[in-house]
Amino acid sequence: MKKIYFILASLIFSGLMLTNAKAQSTDGWHFDVGPQVATPIRNLSYYTSFGIGADAAATTNITSEIAIGGRANYSYFIGKTPLLGNGSHGASVINVVADGNYSFPMNIFAGVDLGVGFLASNGQSDTEFARIFNLGYKWEQSKEHTFIFTVYFDQTTYQKCLGVRAAIRL
Numbered sequence: 001m002k003k004i005y006f007i008l009a010s011l012i013f014s015g016l017m018l019t020n021a022k023a024q025s026t027d028g029w030h031f032d033v034g035p036q037v038a039t040p041i042r043n044l045s046y047y048t049s050f051g052i053g054a055d056a057a058a059t060t061n062i063t064s065e066i067a068i069g070g071r072a073n074y075s076y077f078i079g080k081t082p083l084l085g086n087g088s089h090g091a092s093v094i095n096v097v098a099d100g101n102y103s104f105p106m107n108i109f110a111g112v113d114l115g116v117g118f119l120a121s122n123g124q125s126d127t128e129f130a131r132i133f134n135l136g137y138k139w140e141q142s143k144e145h146t147f148i149f150t151v152y153f154d155q156t157t158y159q160k161c162l163g164v165r166a167a168i169r170l
Contacts (some may be wrong), residue, residue, distance in 0.1 A: 029069070031170045032057045034149055038163030040077055047121070048077035048091050055165050057099055063101075071099040071113050071132075076162070091121035093159060095130045107138040117156035130156040145169075 028098035038051040053076060059069030074094065079090040085106025094117065136150035146169035154161045 019108075029058055029060045030067075030165040032059070033170065034148070034165060034167030036075065036163055037072060038075055038077075038150075038154070038161040041160040041162060042090065044159040044161060047080055048079060049080050049163060051075040051077040051163065052071070053093075055167060057167070059099055059101075060071035065097075067101050067109075067111075068101070069099045070097070070113070071115075072096050073165075074165075089122045091119060091159075093154075093156065093161075094118040094120075095132065095154070095156065097130055097132060101134060103138075107140065108136070109138065110135050115152075117159070119156070120160055125157075128156050128158065130154070 024126065033056045036051075036053050036055045038053075039045075040048050040051065053074045055071065055073040058072040059067045061067045061140045064077065075093045077091040079093065090126070095113070095115060096117075097113035098117030099111065101109045103109045113130070113132040113134065114151040115130050117128045119126045119128065132155070133153045134150050135152075136148060139147045139149070148167040150165050150167070152163050152164065152165065159166060
């Protein structure tokens with residue numbers, strides 16, 4: 001079942017990358033990269049305390065308000081160290097998702113990412129369905145520089161986190 005999610009996400013992502021007929025009329029592809037920080041919620045918070053990582057996205061506008069594309073991100077969650085005990089190892093979370101968002105007036109946008117998430121912790125790994133809900137702001141400083149600030153809720157089946165990411169459009 002887990003491989004089906006991975007194959008589905010791969011097909012969606014490759015389909016979006018190969019079909020750019022609409023992208024020619026709306027400024028082509030945009031590439032965003034930047035850091036992210038997150039705090040774990042639910043099961044992930046039992047043994048980790050704080051997450052840091054990197055995020056990259058490739059999107060194209062299909063209309064002036066709607067953008068679609070793909071996103072990949074990596075977060076390392078620092079393990080909690082109990083007062084008495086061996087301590088806990090951290091957790092690595094990797095998401096590969098199809099990205100879609102809608103831009104409102106005043107450069108505010110909301111979106112959802114669907115795909116597959118990988119968790120590796122204490123020598124074990126797991127693959128899960130990933131859903132990431134986004135709310136953000138695009139600050140267009142000039143034609144060359146666009147900065148994107150996003151608050152997101154990552155709901156990868158058992159591991160959930162609330163985070164903030166910043167990106168620069170290349």
